[in-house]
Amino acid sequence: MFNKINSSILLMSLILVICLGSWVKAQANLSEESKVFINGIGPIRVGMTVNQATQAAGTKLVQTPSGGEENGCLYFQPQRQPKGVSFMVINNRIARIDIRENQRITTAKGAKIGDSETRIKSLYPRQIEVTPHKYVQNGHYLTFVPKDNVDKNYRLLFETDGTRVTRYRSGKLPEVEFVEGCL
Numbered sequence: 001m002f003n004k005i006n007s008s009i010l011l012m013s014l015i016l017v018i019c020l021g022s023w024v025k026a027q028a029n030l031s032e033e034s035k036v037f038i039n040g041i042g043p044i045r046v047g048m049t050v051n052q053a054t055q056a057a058g059t060k061l062v063q064t065p066s067g068g069e070e071n072g073c074l075y076f077q078p079q080r081q082p083k084g085v086s087f088m089v090i091n092n093r094i095a096r097i098d099i100r101e102n103q104r105i106t107t108a109k110g111a112k113i114g115d116s117e118t119r120i121k122s123l124y125p126r127q128i129e130v131t132p133h134k135y136v137q138n139g140h141y142l143t144f145v146p147k148d149n150v151d152k153n154y155r156l157l158f159e160t161d162g163t164r165v166t167r168y169r170s171g172k173l174p175e176v177e178f179v180e181g182c183l
Helices: 002-028 050-057 117-123
Strands: 061-064 073-078 085-090 093-100 128-132 140-144 154-160 165-172
Touching (some): 050 061, 050 073, 050 085, 117 128, 117 140
Antiparallel strands (some): 061 073, 073 085, 085 093, 093 165, 154 165
16 A cells, blocks of 8 residues: 555656646746846847747747848847747847837836836836937836946836837847837
């Protein structure tokens, strides 16, 4: 009887390990649950090559028109999911991540499209620089400036219509601040 119980426990433990392994692998892939950081999203980091990012994402990244191809600035997006995520690539390395039209993807602090300017400022107290939007009347750029010296070359930048976040991006300087993307 003792061996039967041990065998059952061993079998259940093995099943649990397999299930947890599948869950961890699913969490490691790029998805709408992936969090945006100043230097990446989910398993993808600024500085990765397109091939490295594709492997990390668990989905193929496909090139989309950028308008900056002749200058070596390209955009890629996941072939399937998540929608609204794109990657600016310069010299075959990811420089920034853009989030558009997807309110489900959030930053590590929970910021997302549709949030109020007040909420963004409360999530990142005393670290948001506010500047006027170049094209949207009454709109703003809310730029998170990290305090840690190791992160000094990265930013998280929210665009607003003057009230709510309409899109945001993260990445390295100077690319994260390019208003027109690759143009």
